Amino acid sequence: IPKKRLAVVTGGSAGIGLETAGLLKREGARVAICGRTEERVQRAARQIHALPLVGDVGREEDAARMVDAVVREFGDYNTLVNNAGWGRFSPLKDLTVAEFRAILDTNVLGAMLMARESARHFVKRSRGNIVNVSSTAGSRGFAGGTAYVASKFALGGMTECWRAELRKRAYSASLRPISSNRSSSPRLSNSPTTWIPLVDLIDELHTTTLRMQL
Secondary structure (H helix, E strand, C coil), rough: CCCCCCEEEECCCHHHHHHHHHHHHHCEEEEEEECCCCCHHHHHHHHHHEEECCCCCCCHHHHHHHHHHHHHCCCCCCEECCCCCCCCCCCCCHHCCHHHHHHHHHHHHHHHHHHHHHHHHHHHHHHEEEEEEEEHHHCCCCCCCHHHHHHHHHHHHHHHHHHHCCCCCCEEEEEEEEEECCCCCCCCCCCCCCCCCCHHHHHHHHHHCEECCC
């Protein structure tokens, strides 16, 4: 485990992201939070004494800029918490292409871009952590959840792909999607992806289960 955790929490200006960033700060980490609304990001950063990053994770140039900013400010970087995500729920017959694409742009494309830019840095350092915050919607669907459920299934699939790629390196790699449910999450049988409650995040960050050695 790195002696000093240097973390980025996406979607960190409110809700689960802000709580996670605050917990990491209390554990002694240096933390940057990112979000699209400058006022909210600045206010949240002041609240927990974090580095504010304003940008859209779903925009390639923003993702690259935010990771570069963290490396410059902290001198290094070793932990990404991919938390940014949202949902809009409607029956299939009422779902618009714009709504579907908007959800996937943040929940899927945004997670990929932030992970890609982070992994490029982690590879150079031969160490890093990627934590994907997901949901039980990534293990089963429900009425009205087409776009959101699709995005969370995709996040789980990407996590498994990244693990498979990184395990080709000389060291072990383990990435887990974290359920945003506070109750116990179902464990997926016959799957290398294991779901754990978000409330266990900090304990897990102190173990090798979330460690990605490249």
